[in-house]
Amino acid sequence: xxxxxxxxxxxxxxxxxxxxxxxxxxxxxxxxxxxxxxxxxxxxxxxxxxxxxxxxxxxxxxxxxxxxxxxxxxxxxxxxxxxxxxxxxxxxxxxxxxxxxxxxxxxxxxxxxxxxxxxxxxxxxxxxxxxxxxxxxxxxxxxxxxxxxxxxxxxxxxxxxxxxxxxxxxxxxxxxxxxxxxxxxxxxxxxxxxxxxxxxxxxxxxxxxxxxxxxxxxxxxxxxxxxxxxxxxxxxxxxxxxxxxxxxxxxxxxxxxxxxxxxxxxxxxxxxxxxxxxxxxxxxxxxxxxxxxxxxxxxxxxxxxxxxxx
Ligand code: CDT
Numbered sequence: 001x002x003x004x005x006x007x008x009x010x011x012x013x014x015x016x017x018x019x020x021x022x023x024x025x026x027x028x029x030x031x032x033x034x035x036x037x038x039x040x041x042x043x044x045x046x047x048x049x050x051x052x053x054x055x056x057x058x059x060x061x062x063x064x065x066x067x068x069x070x071x072x073x074x075x076x077x078x079x080x081x082x083x084x085x086x087x088x089x090x091x092x093x094x095x096x097x098x099x100x101x102x103x104x105x106x107x108x109x110x111x112x113x114x115x116x117x118x119x120x121x122x123x124x125x126x127x128x129x130x131x132x133x134x135x136x137x138x139x140x141x142x143x144x145x146x147x148x149x150x151x152x153x154x155x156x157x158x159x160x161x162x163x164x165x166x167x168x169x170x171x172x173x174x175x176x177x178x179x180x181x182x183x184x185x186x187x188x189x190x191x192x193x194x195x196x197x198x199x200x201x202x203x204x205x206x207x208x209x210x211x212x213x214x215x216x217x218x219x220x221x222x223x224x225x226x227x228x229x230x231x232x233x234x235x236x237x238x239x240x241x242x243x244x245x246x247x248x249x250x251x252x253x254x255x256x257x258x259x260x261x262x263x264x265x266x267x268x269x270x271x272x273x274x275x276x277x278x279x280x281x282x283x284x285x286x287x288x289x290x291x292x293x294x295x296x297x298x299x300x301x302x303x304x305x306x307x308x309x310x
Contacts (some may be wrong), residue, residue: 001278003164005191006041009232011249013266014240017052021077024050028094029084031269036088038271041117042163043085045094046195046236046249047127047172048110050077053197053236054097055145056144056243058136060245065149069099069108073121086119091163095171095195097150098126110150112169112195116162123160126153129177140203146173154204159182165190165276172196175233176215179301181223186289190276191230194220198235200244212246217258225256228282230274238265254279 010031015024028045041233048054054068073096074082085092091114098111110127130152132144157180159166168189174180175194184192200212208215216247224231230253237247249262251272260270283289300309 005042005163005165005274005276006038007191007230007232007274008038008040008269008270008271009234009249009251009260009262009264010035010043010045011234011247011262011264011268011270012046012049012118012236013237013264013268014238014245017054017057017241019052021050025078025081027188027267028081031267032081032084032088032090032092034252034269035090035271038163038269039295040090040271042167043090043092043269044193044195044232044234045092046234047112047197048299049094049195049236050096050136052240053243053245055132055149056141056142056241057090057137058145058148066099067199069097071099073098073113082115083117084280085115086117091115093123093169093193093195102167108150109153110171111153112171112193114160114162114167114169114193122162123158123167123169125171126155127171128153128157129173129180131173134255137203141201142199142203144199144203157189158185159184159187159189163231167191167193170194172198175223176219176229178223178226181229181231185227185229185283189227189229190279191232191274192223192232196236200202200246213248216246216248217250220250221252221256221258224252224254225282226287228254228279228287230254230276232274232277235262237262238239254282 095112098109114123132146159168166188168184251260260272
């Protein structure tokens, strides 16, 4: 019998800096109700889904920064989402800014979780590839201060046994790195859930602005095909404060084909019946890792000192 996960990519439109978490959660629940009408098993929301994309502002007051972080999960603000999803029998994933304490030290991570149909958190991922910069760079139209406000995750990519399959997560900039998908695939992932906030304008190379949507799909389609896995890419889209964010949330089959895609820059749900057994079409053939991969030759890939290699 096919292992079909009816999956909804739940794109969110812009979230104003002044919008409350309660308001955003109400929008997420509205998408969840649509997903229920489509018979979804799983709904995927974007990176930092509960607030505006706050790394676009330079802030020196840590209390001001910490306002955007969640100190516990679930918490009061998201409890209605957890309750509604459980009542509907739908699992979900979303990203948020995580403030936690480890070994007596406060830590800040860009995090995403998977919640099963019973409302239990079954997987947590902390963003490994943090883009942007640490200091204020006023010449930019807007800042991208992820390196200032977050620490990079140090736990390897991993998967959860959920929805009758092996599901992994990555966050935004991770999707541009081939290592992300290969690590997930080698650990058995059959589907990667990837939320993103991607501005149209890239201050370091504005001549690439017109390529943002192309690069978005290029890397996720390649990742899906080269690793024989489903990829669900979900945007926070539209004009958020003064920053245009790309949309094009999509579901990509293990063949690399886009099988569902959002057509707006607002709150929108797109759905596809994802048969996890379709990973075999690729993994038993052209990308049969066991038969054809040559890891003993790829020594540069994991060399920590890149200078020594190249
Ligand atoms: N959120 C996130 O990781 N965004 C980056 C923007 C480009 S780097 C400044 C991305 O890779 O889409």
